[in-house]
Amino acid sequence: MSLETIIAGVMIASLVLYALLGGADYGGGVWDLFAFGPRARRQRALIAEAISPVWEANHVWLILVIVILFTAFPPAFATIATALHIPITLLLIGIVLRGTAFTFRTYDVQRDDVQRRWSLVFSIASIITPVLLGITLGAIASGTIRIVDRVVVNGFFRSWLAPFPFAVGFFALALFAFLAAVYLTLETRERELQEDFRRRALVSGVAVGILALTVFVLAGTGAPTVRAGISRTWWALILHVCTAVFAVGAFYALWMRQYKLARICAAAQVTLILLGWAFAQFPHLVEPDITIFSAAAPRITLQLLLGALVLGALLLFPSYYYLFRVFKRGHKEAQEAQ
Amino acid sequence: MDDLLAARSQMAMSLAFHIIFAAIGIAMPLLMTIAEWKWLRTKDEIYLTLAKRWAKGTAILFAVGAVSGTVLSFELGLLWPGFMGYAGSIIGMPFSLEGFAFFTEAIFLGIYLYGWQRVPPRAHLFAGAMVALSGALSGIFVVIANAWMNAPRGFRLVDGKPVDIDPIAAMMNPAALPQTLHMTLAAYAATGFVVAGIHAFMLLRDPRNRFHKAALAIAFVVGGVTAILQPLSGDLLAKTVAVTQPVKLAAFEGQFQTEQGASFRIGGIPDETAGVTRYAIEVPYALSILAYGDPNATVKGLNDFRADERPPVAIVHIAFQIMVACGVAMMLIALWGAWRYLRARRNKRRLESKWFLRLLVAAAPLGFIAIETGWVVTEVGRQPWIIYGVMRTSEAVTPMPGLIVPFITFTLLYILLAIVTIWLLLRQVAASPRDAEPLAKEAQLVA
Numbered sequence: 001m002s003l004e005t006i007i008a009g010v011m012i013a014s015l016v017l018y019a020l021l022g023g024a025d026y027g028g029g030v031w032d033l034f035a036f037g038p039r040a041r042r043q044r045a046l047i048a049e050a051i052s053p054v055w056e057a058n059h060v061w062l063i064l065v066i067v068i069l070f071t072a073f074p075p076a077f078a079t080i081a082t083a084l085h086i087p088i089t090l091l092l093i094g095i096v097l098r099g100t101a102f103t104f105r106t107y108d109v110q111r112d113d114v115q116r117r118w119s120l121v122f123s124i125a126s127i128i129t130p131v132l133l134g135i136t137l138g139a140i141a142s143g144t145i146r147i148v149d150r151v152v153v154n155g156f157f158r159s160w161l162a163p164f165p166f167a168v169g170f171f172a173l174a175l176f177a178f179l180a181a182v183y184l185t186l187e188t189r190e191r192e193l194q195e196d197f198r199r200r201a202l203v204s205g206v207a208v209g210i211l212a213l214t215v216f217v218l219a220g221t222g223a224p225t226v227r228a229g230i231s232r233t234w235w236a237l238i239l240h241v242c243t244a245v246f247a248v249g250a251f252y253a254l255w256m257r258q259y260k261l262a263r264i265c266a267a268a269q270v271t272l273i274l275l276g277w278a279f280a281q282f283p284h285l286v287e288p289d290i291t292i293f294s295a296a297a298p299r300i301t302l303q304l305l306l307g308a309l310v311l312g313a314l315l316l317f318p319s320y321y322y323l324f325r326v327f328k329r330g331h332k333e334a335q336e337a338q
Numbered sequence: 339m340d341d342l343l344a345a346r347s348q349m350a351m352s353l354a355f356h357i358i359f360a361a362i363g364i365a366m367p368l369l370m371t372i373a374e375w376k377w378l379r380t381k382d383e384i385y386l387t388l389a390k391r392w393a394k395g396t397a398i399l400f401a402v403g404a405v406s407g408t409v410l411s412f413e414l415g416l417l418w419p420g421f422m423g424y425a426g427s428i429i430g431m432p433f434s435l436e437g438f439a440f441f442t443e444a445i446f447l448g449i450y451l452y453g454w455q456r457v458p459p460r461a462h463l464f465a466g467a468m469v470a471l472s473g474a475l476s477g478i479f480v481v482i483a484n485a486w487m488n489a490p491r492g493f494r495l496v497d498g499k500p501v502d503i504d505p506i507a508a509m510m511n512p513a514a515l516p517q518t519l520h521m522t523l524a525a526y527a528a529t530g531f532v533v534a535g536i537h538a539f540m541l542l543r544d545p546r547n548r549f550h551k552a553a554l555a556i557a558f559v560v561g562g563v564t565a566i567l568q569p570l571s572g573d574l575l576a577k578t579v580a581v582t583q584p585v586k587l588a589a590f591e592g593q594f595q596t597e598q599g600a601s602f603r604i605g606g607i608p609d610e611t612a613g614v615t616r617y618a619i620e621v622p623y624a625l626s627i628l629a630y631g632d633p634n635a636t637v638k639g640l641n642d643f644r645a646d647e648r649p650p651v652a653i654v655h656i657a658f659q660i661m662v663a664c665g666v667a668m669m670l671i672a673l674w675g676a677w678r679y680l681r682a683r684r685n686k687r688r689l690e691s692k693w694f695l696r697l698l699v700a701a702a703p704l705g706f707i708a709i710e711t712g713w714v715v716t717e718v719g720r721q722p723w724i725i726y727g728v729m730r731t732s733e734a735v736t737p738m739p740g741l742i743v744p745f746i747t748f749t750l751l752y753i754l755l756a757i758v759t760i761w762l763l764l765r766q767v768a769a770s771p772r773d774a775e776p777l778a779k780e781a782q783l784v785a
Contacts, residue, residue, distance in 0.1 A: 053452040056404055057444040060437065066411050067437045070422055071430020078423035081415025085738045092412055093751065096405045100755055103401035107394060107762050150420075150737050297427030298503045304431055312438035319445045319468075326449055326456050 003302045004072075004292045008285070010309055011068040012278045016271050018061035020179065023172075023270070025055040027180025029098060029126020030173070031200060032119055043196060044119065047180075050187045052106065053327045057320065059099070071305050073295040076285040080136075083145040083152045087135050087160045094129030097121055130176045131169035135160050138168030141223045141277065143287035164215070164222020171211040175270055178204040182250065182266040185259040187328075194259070201254050201262070209247070212273075225287055229280030236279055243272040342732055344741035345417040348748060350717070352410055354710055355752045359403030360480075361709055364473045364522065365529030365560065366396040367447075371466035372556050378459055384552050389466075390454070391770060392533075392553075397451050398762055402755055404444065409748070417741075421724050421734035424500050428493050429483045431505040436479035442472035477525060478518045485513035488716070489582040490725050512582055516575035517716075523564045523571055524712065527668060528705025530561015535702020536767060538695040549771045551690065558698070561705070562672035568665055573628065580629035580637075583726060585647065586719040588640045589654040591625055592618070600625040600637035605659060608651045613641055615655065649721045657714040664708035671701050 028047040035043040070077035081088060105118035139145060139160035146153040159165075181201035185194045219227035230236060246269040253262035283291040296302065339347070370392040377385035411433075415422045426433075446468040453462060486492075492508030493500040534557040537550045544550065580587045587593075592608035592615030593600060602625040606618025623633040630637075640648055678694065724731040 053448040056401065057441065057448055059404065059408070060441045060444055063408060063411055063440060064434075064437045067430065067433045070415065070426035071434055072427075074426035074430075075423050077415050077426060078419035081412065081422070082419045082736050082738065085416055085736065085744075088412055088416060089744050089747075092409045093747070095408055096751060096755070099401050099405040100758070103398055104758055104762060107398050107766070109765075152737065156738060297430070301427045301430065301503060301505055304505050305434055308431065308434050308438075312434070312441075316438055316441050316445075319442060323445045323448055326453055 002293075003299065003306065004296045005283075007068065007072045007302055007306060008292045010306075011065055011072070012274065014061050014064045014068065016274050018058070018065060019175070019270055019274060020267050021054070021058040022061055023130065023176040024179040024183050025051045025058055026098070026126045026130045027176040027178070028184070029102075029123045030177040031180055031184070031197070033123035033127065034200070037196070039192060039196060042190070042193060046184060046188050046193060048106070050184060051102075054323060055099070055102070057323060068305070068309070072297050072302055073285055073292060074297060076290050076295040079145060079147050079286055079290060080140060082147060083154075083156070083159055084136055084139055086156055087132050087139070091129060091132040091136060094125050094132055098125035098129055101125060127173060130173040134169035134172030135165040137172070138165030138223070140286055141168075141226045141281055143223060143225055145286050146289055162222060164218045167211065167215045167218045167222075171208070171215050174204055174207040174211050175273070178208050179266055179270060182254070182259070182262050186263060198254055198257065202251070205251055205254070223287070225284075226277070226280045229282070230276065232280070236276070239272060239276050239279065243269055243276060246272065339742050341739060341741045342735050344745045345735050346731065348741065348745040349413060349417055351745070351749055351752065352406065352413055353713065353717075355756070356403065356406040356410055357709055357713060358706060359399050359406060360477060361525035361706070362396075362399045362529050363403045363443075364477045364525040366392060366399065367466060367470035367473050368526065369529070369533060369556055369560060370396060371463065371470050372560070373552075374463050374466055376556075378463060384549050387549060387771060388553050388556075391766065393451055394766055395763055397447070398759060400447060402759055406752070407440075417736055418724065418734040419736050421729065425725065428500060428503055428505060428508045429486045432479040432482040432509055436476050439472045439475040439479060443469055443476060446472070474522055477522060481518045481521045482509055482514045484716070485517040486511050487724065488517070488720055488726050489513035489578075490728050495728060513578055516571060516578045519571040520568070520575045523568045524705065524709050526564040527561050527568055528709050530557050530564065531668060531698075531705045532702050533557035534561055535699050538698035540767070540770065541690060542692065542695050542699070544772060545690070547772070554690070554698075558675060561668075562675055565665070565668040565672040565705075569669055572662075572665060576628060577630070583720070584638045585640065585643045586649065586654070587629060588638060588643070589649050589651045589719055590658040590715065591637075592651060592655040593625065593637055594640045596636065596639040596642050598626070598636045599623045599634050602628060606655070608655045610651050646722065649719050654715055654719045657711040657718070661708045661711040661715060664704040664711070668701065668704050668708070671697060
């Protein structure tokens with residue numbers, strides 16, 4: 001396996017971890033907005049408790065994706081940032097508003113009207129940001145981003161202001177909301193709250209299915225080469241079969257109230273969806289002009305970067321494990337309560 | 339406003355905003371960890387309350403710092419794709435290391451803020467120390483990348499394409515050590531002075547308050563020690579600039595004529611069209627000594643550089659003067675404070691006099707004024723280059739039109755964030771313990 005492929009693999013792994021961990025934090029914001037019924041207040045409190053200690057660490061996965069992108073594949077970063085200036089700028093505004101509103105809510109006056117105002121900013125930003133993230137990824141896959149002699153061939157709107165990127169955007173939102181709802185069933189010992197999030201997980205799971213189909217259909221014209229890549233090889237097909245198995249498994253587990261199993265299935269499902277996209281697009285970083293080989297930095301940079309990534313991971317994972325062990329201990333208790 | 343100016347303004351505004359939170363993010367964890375360490379050692383509740391209070395402030399500031407830092411990492415590409423199109427392969431290394439430092443910082447801050455009841459006391463103190471350490475490392479890695487823009491090393495340009503790339507040599511550029519030293523000390527000094535100023539203000543209103551006395555002592559020691567060391571790192575940095583960027587040094591000083599035994603100017607207004615700096619107090623031979631350690635050394639003047647390779651002189655010179663003035667004032671205040679402390683120990687007199695506290699309140703913003711003007715010196719002083727001597731800022735800018743729109747949007751967004759942050763911090767300060775009596779209860783309350 002080439003060095004370029006390994007580093008691209010690490011980048012995709014970081015993106016997967018961002019979706020699984022950071023994505024769920026956005027999903028938490030979605031369910032903050034849709035907290036209703038007699039337990040609305042307790043739902044919000046549970047969401048806040050679940051994401052407070054971890055969201056900032058989870059957010060760093062995105063930084064890592066960007067840093068790997070601009071270190072290992074600088075022209076790809078330059079091209080994406082140029083052609084998708086507008087959605088990325090909006091994405092950044094979403095990231096800023098989500099993070100600050102959430103923190104401000106924690107430290108502002110604990111009065112209902114004040115808290116509600118921050119909740120609104122936090123939850124709306126939590127909805128808009130994943131959509132913009134999906135739009136950005138969808139545009140990258142669409143094959144419409146081309147820069148020739150510093151001129152963006154399709155302008156600054158056409159590559160992302162289209163049905164396919166938007167479908168990917170809403171798909172990302174549904175996935176994050178689904179993940180969050182599944183995770184939240186394990187964050188509480190209260191049966192009623194578990195039921196609330198179980199229902200939300202089932203509903204958003206249906207939305208995931210519908211949007212997955214929409215994305216697939218729209219990819220026919222919206223991202224033809226990636227769509228062709230989906231069924232290019234026999235193992236790609238096996239990958240998609242596995243994705244489907246885990247999707248069904250997640251539903252089954254939720255239905256049977258096997259929340260730990262549901263969490264594993266949901267996480268595996270999201271992982272395989274992202275991997276499926278990555279394999280379908282391989283070796284392209286930006287369709288149709290930029291591959292991980294044409295955009296790669298010199299060998300020495302890639303080698304050093306890989307060394308730094310390995311060393312960093314050795315430091316990172318024990319601390320990350322510790323963080324989750326300290327704050328996600330509740331899981332076992334939640335299981336025992338069942 | 340043309341697009342290049344809009345892009346530069348947006349970058350400058352984003353950096354000017356972020357650096358405040360970044361500097362506090364480096365220094366504040368040290369202060370809270372010292373407070374917690376004193377709590378574990380003395381079992382004096384005051385220090386526990388203090389650590390928790392400071393941690394709350396840190397949490398608010400860190401969140402704003404984290405998201406504004408995210409914005410910057412994207413803005414490198416959004417605004418300067420011509421630069422990132424290849425610079426990433428040369429200086430991506432410090433950024434990736436920074437990524438891991440930032441990870442460590444965020445992880446242990448989470449444990450620190452929410453783990454009071456969940457981890458043992460020593461593990462909690464360790465988490466604080468890790469936040470302080472990784473915060474400092476984050477800052478150092480990012481400044482190394484900036485140092486490379488001032489003193490680019492580790493590659494050769496052939497037909498506009500970099501070859502023979504050596505990322506290690508790029509990291510080890512001559513500006514890296516002096517710049518990281520200068521910025522790290524600045525973060526501690528500036529934060530120490532702001533925190534000391536806030537607690538001095540509270541002490542003026544409530545002179546017997548032990549909580550504020552303890553806070554003032556820790557903040558002033560951290561701020562004071564670093565403020566005394568800072569001129570040394572500044573001298574080292576100036577000597578580096580003299581070698582690596584002589585035109586920038588000339589702009590610092592408003593030195594238009596090439597001169598042997600050049601004078602150091604205090605104040606003065608450079609007139610770029612006439613090519614003179616007027617109304618300055620001149621200290622003979624001092625510039626030659628400061629820049630090269632030799633009173634007869636020749637300092638190359640701006641007139642000997644091509645007009646299209648000079649930075650805007652007036653801005654750089656005035657910003658440099660303000661930075662130096664703030665730094666010197668902070669050093670003198672720190673020395674005076676140290677002298678007062680020694681004298682108070684010998685004569686068993688009270689350390690905090692009203693006048694000294696008032697002075698500390700007045701000096702509170704000096705460090706951050708110095709940081710802001712210092713970055714103006716560094717960044718504007720590097721113009722018209724984005725990579726000194728290699729790539730012009732105008733070559734790096736995005737072809738995206740209408741850049742004034744994101745500039746205004748982010749400016750308004752950041753003004754809003756600044757207002758809310760200040761409001762929330764004021765609430766925290768206003769809610770600080772009134773006197774020593776109910777502290778034990780207070781400590782339980784914030785637990």
